[in-house]
Amino acid sequence: MLRERFTADMKEAMKAGDKSRLGAIRLIQAALKDKDIEARGAGKEPLSDEDILALLQKMVKQRQESIAMYEQGGRTELAQSEKNEVEVISSYLPKQMDEAETKAAIEAAIAETGAASMKDMGKVVAALRAKYAGRMDFAKASGLVKEMLPKG
DSSP states (O other), X not given: XXXXXXXXXXXXXXXXXXXXXXXXXXXXXXXXXXXXXXXHHTTOOOOOHHHHHHHHHHHHHHHHHHXXXXXXXXXXXXXXXXXXXXXXXXXXXXXXXXXXXXXXXXHHXXXXXXXXXXXXXXXXXXHHHHHHTTTSOHHHHHHHHHHHSOOO
16 A cells, blocks of 8 residues: 555656655655565565555664764755655654553553563564554664563
8 A cells, every 4th residue: 555655646746846755755665676676586475564664664764863974974955855855754654652652552562472571572572563563663662661571
């Protein structure tokens, strides 16, 4: 479903002459095509919508890192270009969960998996990934899982 949305939005951006949006959508499609080729080479199916959301999150994270580096280097025009791409890419992601929602989801995942110690952290994170792909920042969530799991 996301694939069709990318194509439709690309056509719309072309008609509107919105070069920055068009460029960002083309970047998404190029990354998606690379991942599809990689999956085909490994004998896997094309990416699912969940996989596409994970790819989009990765793209946003990469651009946020670039923005920080450009700003440190005084390259504001490049930082702005990356910010524009982040805005476009983020428009395809579901609303991100806030910290309270994330903590509630982690508590539920700990209860569901019966996690009793840090040894079970992988099970908890896997359960979260299955349910909240594209909506949760898993780097932050992992830290919260560590805090919330009993030590020992």
